[in-house]
Amino acid sequence: MAAVTGDGKGAVASVNSLATQLGLEAFAKGGNAIDAAAAVAFALGVVDTPNSGIGGGCFILVHWADGRVEAIDGREMAPAAATAELYLVDGKYQPQLSKTGALAIGVPGSVAALEALVKRGGKLKWQEAILPAAALADSGFAIDGIYSKRLGWVAEHMQKYPGSAAVFLDEKGKPLLPGTTLKQPDLAATYRKLAKQGSEYFYRGEFAQKMDEWMKANGGLITAKDFANYRVLDRTPVKTAFNGYQVFGFPPPSSGGTHVAQILNILETFPIATAPEADRYHLILEAMKRAFADRAYWMGDADFADVPRGLLDKSYAKKLASTIVLDKATPVKTYGTPPNVSTDLFNRHTTHIATADAEGNWVAITTTLNTSFGSKVTIPGTGVVMNNQMDDFAAQTGQANAFGLVGDSANKVEARKRPLSSMSPTIVLKNGKPVMTVGAAGGPTIINQVVQVLVNRLALNMPLEQALNSPRVHHQWKPEKGLIDPFASEELKQELKKRGHDLRDWPGFGSTQAIALEKDGFVAVAEPRLKERMQ
Template sequence: MRLKFKLILSLFALLLLANGTSLNAQTYGKNGMVVSDHYLASEVGVDILKKGGNAIDATVATAFALAVTHPEAGNIGGGGFIVLMKSDGEVTTFDFREKAPLAAGPEMFLDENGKIRDNSNHKGLLSVGVPGTVAGLFQAHQKYGKLPWKDLVQPAVDLAKNGFTMSWGLYNAAVRVSKMDASYDIMQNFFRGTNGEVVAPGELWKQPALGKTLEAIRDQGRDGFYKGAVAAEIERYMKANGGIITQEDLVKYEAVERAPLKTTFKDYEIFSMPPPSSGGVALIEMMNLMEAADIEKVEFNSTAYVHLVAEAMRRAFADRAEYLGDPDFNLDMPIDRLISKDFAKARFENLDLTKASKSDSSKFGQEYGGDHTTHFSVIDKDGNAISLTYTLENSYGAGMGSDKLGFIFNNEMGDFNPVPGITTSTGQIGTNPNLVAPEKRMLSSMTPTIVAKDGKPYLVIGSPGGRTIINTVFQTVLNVLAYDMRIDRAIEAMKIHHQWLPDQILYERNLLSPDTRKALEEMEHTLRPTTNIGVLMGITYDATLGVYLGASDSASEDGAARGY
């Protein structure tokens, strides 16, 4: 009877494919899929696929659309990473992480007592890194795109100039940020209409200044942002308000194509982002340790499962703090060792299965023998797949920007280690690899990831969430590969987070049983509840149906998967 029901369900799913209709929180698509934090951006991306564009084309269009529809994280004022798997199985990445300005230095945020001055690494224009998004999207398109650049930016221009309907979710955020103090200058009127009031749900929200900036990018490509009128206004605004980014910083900025990091798990190949992202290194470390632990034999969500996962996280984050930074400034990072199977086996052999380890920064290398970002996933009919994560750091970044340009600047300089040599139990890190230096890229936790099976994309996944990104993606990959979960269920399943310091397990409230919590505390783990960890956007491939399955995290009010 169950088999008969599943056959009927599969036939029903096939009937829904043409329109990319959702079924049981998943969306089905035969010829392509886009899953993003806003349904309009997903629709823009799918429309590009329908017009003959490939995954890179859809990615460019989706990213610029999110800069309009999802301003808390979608951006042209920030930066991020792309992992691309081409239909022939070749994998590459694009690093468009922000850089420190030429006038930056390792003690730029400190007062005369060596303390961080007024939260200056997260607030104000000193917290702004040189944006990389436009350069990264342009570089990826120039190498692998198919449709004309102008056609890919135009949908975002239309959304900005003509407006789109304000949702309740966005309105809730708009009311909150419009009340921020006057130092967050652009936020005062960002969501207000011509009547001076915050645009209400159901009304059109238009962004004419952003539309004009996007037109410059549409017509001039990369130079529309990093040279000319936009660059001149960025420099003018910075000088007038205490910032240090200049036109020289902008014209010198370059995105970088880098080789991916890779490991295997069962019959799958996992590809993720190399430094300056720490995500790929940490993800691979943890997946290798899970393989050594034979995690499939451990009951999901059990005490043993949570303990193993938390201890893997602790170790990966300790290595992150000690070793990782911008590879162009740190030539001796032991990446090959950290992602090796032998290293994971040694780590597992030294892991106590009955007791929590302790996090201690005085024992680097000996101990174990944020924020807002957005992610979207894309796949086209030929099997080209994109996993892209980009960010402004905090929600709405620095909350500052020129009204003439219409976009918000990041506050990514806060991702550098702010006080040289000082690492604290609360999570402040002071190790050398990630100290501020001119033109250096700050360490990131973004973890765009593609999993392949038989040389073809099987899982495309990523998430926002500051340092929790790494662990959110890790657990979702584990859910799909080790526990054979459907993509929507893997996304919604219980998540935990441990980042070495502070020494605690963050867990999603009500998703761990009282007995499990008690058992973990008896193992000397410290537990702290939270409402939600991560906002995942994922795609898997169903070989039986021959279709892509997309799912958007329920934590995203406007997010959606769109397929055709």
């Protein structure tokens, strides 16, 4: 699932070996990290459909060979007819409406973002990024136990949508069993049309029309005009310094870049590199709580809400750090107030892929349908599973979404707005040169997975695989409980519990992909925990 080219000129890390192989083949054809990343993304839409596909959205962070760092926003967008009351029925919040079916779907952005990426810096033709994945969809692949299990979780919902049932369920409406060869001829045909016609097919052509017709027949809001109005947005990356490194992340509507930086800023005020293990994990949990409290109140699409840049301020981090007690967990009652909250604002305007090449192109793409198989809707005749990204809005202040996250008015539903995300594609520079790219999947744990890999690598100088394989913790402020890897030592767990942390074992810590540059060249690592889950 992670590999370096035989000549050492490139590296790929993804969650699936078939997708990684198509990335390596892009290098072999003369492509660069841009081409490899796009090839992997389209392949994952075939073999990793629970998590990703062209019916979803993505954030792309790229370090170009000339030294520029760009953030390409391919996040889903609410339809023009969306309102803050969309998920209220007789004044009562109906959570299922934002999770399954027509009203859960946002206008997808992955196609537009990937096309923009390839056109700006790829060496191969657009078609060469897509056609290998189309061939894979036609020939099929054997699904594993994890894929089958995830189908089992959603089969009841998929039965309601003929387009999904025809692809992912058997004749009796049951999930496909492990070892079954899954062929997706409709998706292959869609990919081939996309390869020939470009994003025009998707946003202003046949696909948009099919989407419009399905929405009208199923009580949805998205129209062909919504698709035609979708645009990729160029954002200014967020940046912080940590232990002599420059850390670049994605700005709002990602909360990831801001809060990865904020947590690192808080931790930097302590001797994190030399702290005993229990102290280090305690500090990480306390920093997480404070960042997620701020996330709940301040964060949203900066084109619609006033998101203060002061969240990144080092002095604000020191203020938050001063409220942390080293030997005791402290409750965080509410969000903080960063400096210049009304004047210094961000500019208005889940799976992870990492690639890098010897020319200096480094790519971090986090892409998602949101929850498993998104909205559970496959548009008939296209093979495309649609996202349920509308659930990432704060449908009602204080109400938790599918991941237990709460939000405020900054992330309320509004027409053409992009929902808040935890996706955290990250690129690290040392002395102006890229040395690492990392990102993760796993809902709100994404932010905290990335933080811990960065701390392990940049502060503790761990080899990359050890940095990914070390025990992780997670706290998102609400609910007032923390998570910890089951394999963490009992000594560590007891030490943290003595300090007042309410922790429970959590075996499902998403997945992280990373590439680092070491003395002998690239090192690529895919989530080590996935190997255990697949056994």
